Amino acid sequence: MKSPFTFSFVHSFFWGTIFCSALEAVEVKNLPVNLSVPGGVAVIQIEPIGERANYNGKKVMLVNYRESQFAVIGIPLDTVPGIKNLQVEYSSGSSSNHDFTVKEKKYQEQRLTISNNRQVNPNENDMQRINRESLEMRAAFANWTEELTPNFKMQAPVDGIQSSSFGLRRFFNDQPRAPHSGMDIAAPEGAPITAPADGIILSTGNYFFNGNTIILDHGFGLISLYCHMNTIDVENGQIVKTGDQIGRVGKTGRVTGPHLHWSINLNGSRVDPALFLN
Numbered sequence: 001m002k003s004p005f006t007f008s009f010v011h012s013f014f015w016g017t018i019f020c021s022a023l024e025a026v027e028v029k030n031l032p033v034n035l036s037v038p039g040g041v042a043v044i045q046i047e048p049i050g051e052r053a054n055y056n057g058k059k060v061m062l063v064n065y066r067e068s069q070f071a072v073i074g075i076p077l078d079t080v081p082g083i084k085n086l087q088v089e090y091s092s093g094s095s096s097n098h099d100f101t102v103k104e105k106k107y108q109e110q111r112l113t114i115s116n117n118r119q120v121n122p123n124e125n126d127m128q129r130i131n132r133e134s135l136e137m138r139a140a141f142a143n144w145t146e147e148l149t150p151n152f153k154m155q156a157p158v159d160g161i162q163s164s165s166f167g168l169r170r171f172f173n174d175q176p177r178a179p180h181s182g183m184d185i186a187a188p189e190g191a192p193i194t195a196p197a198d199g200i201i202l203s204t205g206n207y208f209f210n211g212n213t214i215i216l217d218h219g220f221g222l223i224s225l226y227c228h229m230n231t232i233d234v235e236n237g238q239i240v241k242t243g244d245q246i247g248r249v250g251k252t253g254r255v256t257g258p259h260l261h262w263s264i265n266l267n268g269s270r271v272d273p274a275l276f277l278n
């Protein structure tokens, strides 16, 4: 038999967790808004307490909150509404299925005009770069670290007008493209961008569509993304606290004007950042 107490003790010792009854659950101070729709977050109480959880073949975050255990599941935007299945594994080696329902949500259309046609119809070299970058980003979003305690009540990363643009079905120059996977916040070029919650800088770079980009890890599969920045003011591996400046608003990559594109990932799915704002 495994000894959960030894692990819990070590875990508590290093990360200051007070209550740790499950092996891989982390004690959190809050939960995100439960909105079980495509692009939303399902928050499900798990009883008896599980050791691991998976949805769609991906590891899902388990948290302890007020002496109960919850699974916090990111639901991909392309999910077909209906009854879904979370697999929970227990320390005994057994497992069970927890059903939850994903309801329908209709997202509006958005039509944008981009003057640089290459950003709508990239050439062959561009496509090679785009494919490489999308692999890099997918790998970053699959990162899983247990050295951080996720915080679901985030501070807006920039002062500005928060659009409800998450999930919009997009057309660039009348051509259908992937739905909008984040929140756009309009702010003047150079406006400071700050960390909305504690984390570690997972990667930084310049990307074809996203321009100057930062990926910030908050732990247990909760990862945020910042795009189109003018400057990047942090380095890979840097630890940041809520409110620390990480960069400045810009208009790099595919944009129609200066703004911050902010995305939140949970278990590799982009979910609506509005669900995490205080």
Ligand SMILES: [Zn+2]
Pocket: 180, 182, 183, 184, 260, 261, 262
């Ligand atoms: Zn955007």
